[in-house]
Amino acid sequence: MKLAACQRFHPDTAPDGWTIEPIRNRLWLEYGSSLTDDERRTGEYPVFGSNGQVGTHDTYLVQAPGILVGRKGSVGEIHFSEKPFWPIDTVYYVKRLGEDNWRFLFYMLGYLSLGQLNAATGVPGLTRRDAHFIFGAFPKNGEQTEIATVLKMADEAILAAEAKLTAAKRVKTALMQQLFTRGIPGRHRDFVHTKWFSAPASWSSRQLRQISKIESGFTMGRDLSGHETAEVAYLTVVNVLEGAFDLANIAQVIVKQTELDGLLLRDGDILMTEGGDRDKVGRGGLWHGQIQPCVYQNHIFRVRLAPGTYKPELFHFLLQTWHAKNYFYSHAKQTSNLCTINSREVKRFPLFEPSEDEQDEMIALLSASDDQVRAVEGEIAVLHRLKRSLLQNLLTGKVRVKLPETP
Incomplete structure (x- = not known):
């Protein structure tokens, strides 16, 4: 795959009022700085590697907000930090050259699939030489802000659903722990304990x-x-x-x-x-x-x-x-x-x-809990499909957001 094949945009296809140009005209990828485990001192500032946050430190290198791009390892992975942070030497951080919306830049860089450049050039890792020549599509600032707001709402919905899934899985885990070690609540008084299991004595x-x-x-x-x-x-x-x-x-x-x-x-x-x-x-x-x-x-x-x-x-x-x-x-x-x-x-x-009757009761309870987990997993899958659709339509200008009317 050639570098040209990685391009998602072409200058001749710019939506009305948008500019399509190399991303180097809007931002610069700066190298992170090494920070070994021995050098880190636990603190309030996140430390980022190519696959996301890898720890904390008591001081920062880059002021917030910030965007990070995986350089080695998880090549092309995009991360956002709302706090001042320290990028280590496996990532780039974004230096904004103008007044583009930070969140819009974050979503745009993610949409560009910079990780493909690793395979395109045959060079391990992501080089700035290649990344800076990828075309991005840039509407005016007001539309950038509206696009970023919609996409952030989608992200927040996904996070809320993922929190609900975590809670549903915890309920299921707790229910399995109760039922397989104590049986149906209130039914048993005596229990046996072995190296591998605890269970009601009547089982x-x-x-x-x-x-x-x-x-x-x-x-x-x-x-x-x-x-x-x-x-x-x-x-x-x-x-x-x-x-x-x-x-x-x-x-x-x-x-x-x-x-x-x-x-x-x-x-x-x-x-x-x-x-x-x-x-x-x-x-x-x-x-x-x-x-x-x-x-x-x-x-x-x-x-x-x-x-x-x-x-x-x-x-x-x-x-x-x-x-x-x-x-x-x-x-x-x-x-x-x-x-x-x-x-x-x-x-x-x-x-x-357990007895046949108790098995039936346990199956009913566990199946209901499992159904809840599956339902939330389905909700998350729908939200991810919605976000992919929003990314495809909003970041290409196929669907235009309505800007607030100026008084």
Whole structure:
């Protein structure tokens, strides 16, 4: 990709009353200054690196407001500071050359996708030589202010929704802690405590292997010549999230027809990853038959719980608890690059099984809490789509804001 291909604007396409010109006519990217961990003294002023705030210091280098642009590492990342700050040597800070609105410049620089310049030039990091020649689109100051106000409102709505999501997740975490260690409130008086779990004394204690069939999935690359085959969807570790599945990109695989029945996923199966990164050990959830037919990778465990025992809908939430994660992390094998757990340790996973009625009540409460989390996540996704639309339309002049009337 050439530098010209990174340009979002061309001087011949300027909206009425706007100027399209190299950003060096409006601002200059200045180098930050090194400030090692040993040199930092905790204070009120933020210290910024290329990926955002990395600490605080008791003095500042640049007066507020300020814009920072990632130079190394998170190349082209844009950050805004409302307080005086210290930019370290992995970032540029913006020196404004005129009277452009600071917030408008912040949004404009973000829209320009300066990170593409890293790939365009082949030089690691973002160079001023290239960045300064990127074209920006600049309306008059009054319109800049109105555009920045609208976009800031969108950012504030996203922040408010993210705070609501944090609160909803905390409620869900607290509810899981209560239900899986104390049961339905007010129902139990006696409790047992083990190395891995605490639970009501009336719940049945057993290992996962006693009430389920646990199997790993399909290994690709086998010789299939001479066999009748079928092509089916193939679920891999990257598709398995915590309590959910990302099914946007599903691979296809060819398997022996004779093996297909034993490999197919069913509604009600629990899927767990054997590992990779530490946070992937034991990660998974309840499969609802979203894709059929579908088989699964050999790095995924399929847990098929026996009817009339621990309900898959409840086990789905159990996997998300700190207690379950602690068991899997503690039994995983760590190498230089991988953290994995074997089927033997999964089979030994200790369970305390509530009565069927109590399981149903727990599932209802946890599902309602989970629905609230999903609803807020959906709200955030809508707000991000709205902001992307606003950026595209307002910063290009496709949609013009109405300026306040002059008295």
